[in-house]
Amino acid sequence: MPARNKRGTTLRTRGRAASKKPAAVRIAKPSGVKRPKRRGTGSPYHHGGLREALLQATEDLLESSGLEGFTLREVARRAGVSHGAPAHHFGDVRGLLSEFTAQSYEDMAAAMVRHRERADEDAFEQLVATGVAYVEYALGNRARFQLMFRSDRLDWTRESLVDAGAKTYGHLVECTTRIASEAGTPDHLVRQKIALAWSVVHGFATLLIDNRKFAEQVQGDSAGALGMLRNMLSLSRPAFEAS
16 A cells, blocks of 8 residues: 555655656746635635635645546545535636636736836837746746636636736737737738747747656756746747838
């Protein structure tokens, strides 16, 4: 029988989940993102905090077991509530994951705001700040980031998810559109430039998370990863500013 850690999760299971993640490039969660402190397995939630307890248990389970081992019953067990509580509050697995992902998009959007506030007002520098926030969030919240783009597991008719996703994507759209406008770019090319911006930052983040060999190119240095992203965007600047 596999050994168990203090939280009741088999060490073999945790090892298997962890092996899927590259060892290189790790960034701590931004200090501005505040969530409830982690609870031990089976610990009771505070009165009135059921929703947050279930969302925190969702994050714990995703990080330890991934989507393959995700069930409402296990979420309830980790939150210390009855097995029917998640379904009562969120409907089903799809509903719970969708609300969890809406929270993730809100957090990413908040990170973008923080980075943009610290950046120069120049349109391109605002785009760089947005891209850096995107990748930084992805590296600091891998389980969340990977779920954010799993259309097969999310309910994109849910208003909270649609609104949060639009808010985050809106930062890329706003920055890129402003660059295109200042360059006199024809309207029919603006959408292509927005697609370019998203492709660069999303593709870079995904490679860092999913491809060990690519991640090793930055030698596990988060500052190096974000510096590389800045250089990539700078190299692409003529394309963004072309009319």
